[in-house]
Amino acid sequence: KLFRDWVRQQVADNVPYDQFVRTILTSSGSNKEHPAASYFKILREPTELMENTTHLFLATRFNCNKCHDHPFERWTQDQYYQMSAWFAQVGLDRDPASGDATIGGSAVEGAKPLFELVSDRKEGEVKHDRTGKVTPPAFPYTATVSAPATESRRAQLAAWITSPDNTYFARSFANRLWGYLNGVGLIEPLDDIRAGNPPSNPELLDWLTQQLVDHRFDFRHVVRLICRSRTYQLSLASNRWNDDDKTNFSHATARRLPAETLLDTIYRVTGTTPNIPGVAPGTRAGQLPDSGVGLKDGFLTNLGRPVRESACECERSSDLQLGPIMALISGPTVGDAISGKDNALAKLTTDHSDDRELVNEIFMRVLNRPVSEKESGEALSMLGEISAEHTALVHARDQRAAEIAPERKVKADARNAAIAQAKAALEKTQADLAPVLAAKQKEHDDRIAALEKAIAGFDAALPDKVTAFEAAVPASQT
Structure with missing residues (x-):
C-alpha cells in the first residue's frame, strides 16, 4: 500500500517520467520511509530484476535470450547476464522497525520481513550459465550515461535507461500512453518493441517519442496532445470504407472497462x-x-x-x-x-411513473447522455414486452394450477390418509410396548438396588477385615 500510494502521489505531482523511474531503480533505505525501495522486495534475484526492469521500462523481453541468443532479434545470451550484473550488488537486510511482521511466504519460500533495508554493496556478481564465469555488467546498446563509473551499479543503470537518447525508454512510454488512451497501441502488444514487431505508424510514434523527450518527460504534455487530437476524439461510428479498419485509427476502438x-x-x-x-x-x-x-x-x-x-x-x-x-x-x-x-x-x-422519462433518466445515469428517439422506442418496446410476458406467465401459471388442482387434491388426501394410518400404527406399537418397557425398567432398577446394597455391606465390613488381616501377618512382613 505504501508503494502504491507513493506511485499515485508521483503521478498527481506530475513528476517527470525519467525522474520517477530513476527514483525507483536507485531507491535505498527502508521501504517504510522510502516506498520506492519496495520494487526490490518482490524481485530479489538479479536475473528477475533485470527481466522485469527491461520489460517494464524498455518494452523489451530479455527473458527470450536467457538460454541462447535470440533466434530472430539482436539480443544475445551474453547480454542477458551482462544486464543482470547491474543488479548483482543490491543488498536486502531486515529493518528493525519491521519487528516480527512478515509478508509473503509459501511452502517453497519463507516469509520476508515487512520492512527491509535496501542498499548497494561492494560485492556481488553474476555467473554466466553457459560458461560458468563471472560476467561483468555491460549495456546491450549505446545511450548516454550521465552517472560516473564510481557510482553504484544501480545508479549507472538508471542513468542509461532514462537517458534522453535511449529510444527504447521514451518510445515504450509514448506507445503505452497512446495505447492506454486509444485502446490500441502503435505497437501491439504494448510491451513488445522489437524489429520483428514494427509500429503501425512509425512516423507518429517517432513524433510522440520526440515530444516526450523535448518536454523533459512531462507525460501530461503527451497525454494532452493525444486527447486534443482528432484521432482520440473520433466516435465508434464507422462506414463501409473503414468498418474493418484496425490499423489506421479511422474510428474509435470499442473496449471493455477494466x-x-x-x-x-x-x-x-x-x-x-x-x-x-x-x-x-x-x-x-x-x-x-x-x-x-x-x-x-x-x-x-x-x-x-x-x-x-x-x-x-x-x-x-x-x-x-x-x-x-x-x-x-x-x-x-x-x-x-x-x-x-x-x-x-x-x-x-x-x-418517474412515465416510462419514457424513466428510460431517459437511466440513460443519463448510466451513460451520462440523453436517450435517442430510436433507443427510447426500443427500450419502451422492451418494457412493454416485459409486462406482456409477465401477464402471459401469470396466466399460464394459473391455468396450469387449475388443471392439476384435482390431481393435487387426490394426492393430498392419499398423503394425509397415509400419515393418519402411520400415526395410528405408531400409537398402537407404543401402547403394546409400554408394559414390557415398564417391566424392563423395574428389573433394571432392582439390579442396581441389589448391587448398591452389596457395595454398602462390603464397605461396612472392610475395616474389620483389614484389622484381622494385619493381626494375622507377622510383624517382620509389615
Missing part, C-alpha cells in the same frame, strides 16, 4: 455502497492495493483483473467468455448491488 472500473461503475450506477471484504466500506475497487483482496464470488478475477506477478500486459484480460458474462448477468455481486437498500435505480422507478 474489471476494477466496471465494478466501481456498477456501484456508482446503482448507488449502493461498496463493501469489499478486507477493506473499509466505501473503498472502491480501483483503490485496492493488493490483488489478493477481492469479492468472494471472484467477480474481479472473472472480469480479468491481473494477479500482478509480472510486468506483462498480458496478465490483464478483456475477454468476455461465459464466466464473465454470467457474472454480469446473474452474478451475486451485481445482484447485491441492485438489491441494496440504497439502490438508486429503484428510487428512479418510484419517482
